[in-house]
Structure formats: structure tokens, C-alpha cells
Amino acid sequence: MFGFVPELSGVVGLLGYCGIAVFAVSGALDAARNRMDILGFMLIGTATGLGGGTLRDLLLGLAPVYWVREPAYITLCLVVAAITYFVVPFIDSRKRALVWMDAIGLSLFSVTGTQIALTAGVAPLVAVCMGVMTATFGGIIRDVLCGESLVLGGRELYVTAALAGASTHLGLVLISVPDDLALLGGFVVALGLRSAAILFGLKLPAYQGRSGDGQ
Amino acid sequence: MFGFVPELSGVVGLLGYCGIAVFAVSGALDAARNRMDILGFMLIGTATGLGGGTLRDLLLGLAPVYWVREPAYITLCLVVAAITYFVVPFIDSRKRALVWMDAIGLSLFSVTGTQIALTAGVAPLVAVCMGVMTATFGGIIRDVLCGESLVLGGRELYVTAALAGASTHLGLVLISVPDDLALLGGFVVALGLRSAAILFGLKLPAYQGRSGDGQ
């Protein structure tokens, strides 16, 4: 059904590398909080950096997945995680650094994931789903491997920001804005929303249960 | 090795849509128990509804998976989850509704998963495995995303019912019963077994450990 997606170049490719590096740092920071050894840093960093795109490629039928075709992505994660291992003692607040790295990676992947899916020829609704999954799955893997409760439950506008970024990018592409500008627009919207949510503790109104709920 | 599975029509297709909708409701009900926002309802509902068939398609090599080829499945889950969000305050017992929705979805997917695998040309044993996985994986995803202990451990005859439904369907197909009747037969067996297990607390005899076990 779909053709093969060539190695992405230009702005999407560059943003993709940035997103992978940033997520690899977030994974390594989580390894630090769990006092792992340097192999643990590399393992969690690599899984976090490559996880989202791996799921996207599998679901789109683009296997072998991108880092099997281009091992430089693995090298990038390993190097970044190793550097983080040695830099981490000089970071004042690991948790805050993790949250912000994660926010930047989430915003980057929300637009690159959507763009790659569009390039593969899927319907707009599917492309947005792929953007959201690419953006959130790395963090899910990181949380599962580190034995933490999932990001999806408590965090402020986490999925919402990914959805906003993916939708904005798609909308801009649909009204014929050039791809690079659309990528930038979606990224700014996602990061702005997630940043505001982190800084001011914004959440969507949750379902209000009744007493005796959950029974 | 396998040809492409065309969009399924007729009874299998219809039962598939029903199973997806019912699992999406069960996911949304679990989101309600966890007091998520409406996006959380949609996310858990969609992941629960589409998860089983996604794993099946990936393992069978039918990527891009079915909801990438046919986005209507995503729309169905989103709409059903959103409706559940607004209807949920009027449901008396969320937990009981969840258990029964899950039982219906489990029974439907145990036969449709088996049938789709048979259509793809796999061996009978593989088809039964696919039926059981399609039936149970959505619930596993739901439990993981909602941070609950897995369905597999404690629940009464959960995997057993899926296995019984898949085996019955396969057996009926092998003795040349028409597909539609075989689907119905397997569904009735699975739902009957799971219903009886829920109502009367049936379980298979568990392995009896000795004192000091687990050491």
C-alpha cells in the first residue's frame, strides 16, 4: 500500500535527530534517578530515544525500522546517554531537567511523527495518531523500564500538547503552508502548551466521580 | 508467504466492529474509574479497542495494520469513548459494566481473531493463538495504561474463555460448519463460559504451592 520512506533529510530529519537526542537525555536522567550503572543509562536512553519512532514504523509497515536501516541513530543515543552519565553530577535538579527535556522531545516528535506518516501516504486522522504515538511512546517505555507510574495519568496536558502539535502541523499542511513552517508552527504550539501546563499546573477538567465510584 | 487480507465484510466484519466498540467502552469506563479527562477516555478507549487486532496484524505480517488502512476504526473508538464520557454519570456500577463489556469483547475477538488468522492462511494452532491474543491484548493494554494489576492473574477463566471460543470456532470450521455458524458457536461458548465464571466465581484448579514456596 505504501512506498518506502527514504531517509528523511532537511528540516524533518534534523528535528528528528534533535528529538531523539533530547529523549535519550531524558531517559539517561531517569536512569540517574534510579542509580543505574552506565549500561543502564545507555539502555534506557536508547529505548526512550528510539521507542516512539519504532512503534510508528511498525504500525505503518515500514519495517525494518529506521534505526535498523540507519545505525547512526543508535550511536547518537549511546553517545548522548554516556555524556549524560558524566555530566549528571553537575546538574542541579535532575527532575526539572528531565521534565523539560521530555517536553522538548514531545513537541519535536509530535510534528515529525505526523510528517513522516503523511509522507507514507496515510489519512489525516491516522497521521495525527502517529504523531501523538511517536511523541508519547518513548516516555511510556522510559517509565515502564524505570518502574514508575505512567506519564499519561498525572502529567499536565501531556497527551493534549502532543495532539495540539500534531493537529496544528496537519492543519497548516492542509492549507498549503510550506512543510518547514508547518513543522515550526506545530512545534511552537505543542511546546508552548506543555510549558504553560508545567509552569502553571494546567489540566483538563477531569471526570468528576461520585462517592462510591469505582465500586 | 501470506496474501493481503482484504477489508473483512459480512459477519466477521460486523462482529469485529462490535468487539472494537465494546472494548472501547470498557477502556473508557476504566478511564472513568481513574478520573481522567475526556482525552484520557478517548486515548484508553482507542488503545483498548484497537490493541488486540494491532498485535495480530503485526505478528501476521499484515502491516500497515488495519486501522491505518481503514481510519473508520479510529473514529468509531473516539466517538464511542466520547459518548461514554457523557453517559458514565448515569451508570450505576461502572465496575460491573466494565466487566461485562470486557466479557462481550473478549468473546467476539476470540472468534474474529481466529477467523482472520485462518483467512491469512496460518496453521490451526497459530490461528487459535491469534484468537486468544486478539481477545486478551486489548485488556492487557487497558490495565497497563490504567496502572492496574493485569487481567491475567486473578480473573476467572479469562484466558480459558478466549481459548474455548477460539478452539470451538476452529473445530467447527474444520468439520465444515459454515463460517457464520462457527463464529456464532465459538462466541456463545466463550461468553457462556466467561459469564458463568463471573457469576459463580469459577476458576481452574491453581497450582498448590508448598509452605516456603517462592523462596
Next chain:
Amino acid sequence: MFGFVPELSGVVGLLGYCGIAVFAVSGALDAARNRMDILGFMLIGTATGLGGGTLRDLLLGLAPVYWVREPAYITLCLVVAAITYFVVPFIDSRKRALVWMDAIGLSLFSVTGTQIALTAGVAPLVAVCMGVMTATFGGIIRDVLCGESLVLGGRELYVTAALAGASTHLGLVLISVPDDLALLGGFVVALGLRSAAILFGLKLPAYQGRSGDGQ
């Protein structure tokens, strides 16, 4: 990009069967510790035995995965898990048996996973990643399904042993050692390292957090 991997024969195929059987036993032993019924033994045993190779095949784009092409692998896991169910009361220490079965499976899969990836034509770095993933993913599935904390966190030189086995095998292949000898060499290194780690409690030096870390 890659050709189809034919059913593996010779030493790799044999070691693969051994690894699957050994992991299936480890899964069944974990089911025993969780007092599951015989179906639970079969389910956990099969998922543990087949999980690592399934992930490897999916990522390499070798779908349908190997046990869909060759159902004998499923039968092997089911039979081994059922036998374990009846033998388990005669095993003195289930936990120790589980740890050692897991160590043997880890060592076997670290070399067979690497070899299969090399046969599929991937780059050396990717092949080592595939070896490590094939070796560790079955244990991850087992732990998740049994609701235990992940193997990766606490266990002694777990990922390290898999990495050492995969790297040794790759290194020997690269210097033109015959495949069978390379497989044996990697296996001995992995098992030796993991055994020493189990017996003497070896660990890599962990990152030393500061007071107030994790904040």
C-alpha cells in the same frame, strides 16, 4: 532491503530451540511462584519462550514472525510448560531454578539473536542490539505478566552478560572464526559472566547520587 531468513538449521537452530525451551521453563516456574493454573503456566511459558525472537523478527521486518511460519515452536513451549507444571512439586528451590534457567536462556539468545540478525544482513551495531534484545525481552515479558519488578533494575550484570555474549560472538565472526565456534565462544562468555555475577553478587559501579537526588 533484506531477504527472507530461511528456517535456521544446524547449530543456530538447535541452540535456538534450547533457548526457547529453557525460557519456557523459566516462565512456567514464575507461574508456579504466582500459583497460576496450568493454562497460566502455558501462557507465561509460551510468552517468555517466544517473546524475544518475536520482537527481533518484527524490528527486522521478518513478519510473519518465526512461530507463525513454524508452529512447532509453540508446541515446544506448550509441552515444556505442561511438563514443568507436573514436575514443579519435586523442585526444591523454584527461585534458584528460575534464575539459572533464565541465565542459560539469556546466554543462548544473546548469540543466536546476533547471528540471525547478521544473517538478515544488518550492520554489526544493529546485530548486537538485536542479540541483547532477543536475550532480555522474554524475561521482561515474563516479569510484566507476573507483575514483578523488572529484571533490568536490580539483577546482577543481566544486560551486561547479554551484551558481552553478543559482542564476543560478533567479534569472533568478524575475525573469521567459524560460526559454530563463535556461537560457542559468545555463549561461554555470557554464561560465565552471568554465573559469576549470580554467585558472587557482582554489579557494575552504579551512579552515585547525592543527597537530595531525585528531587
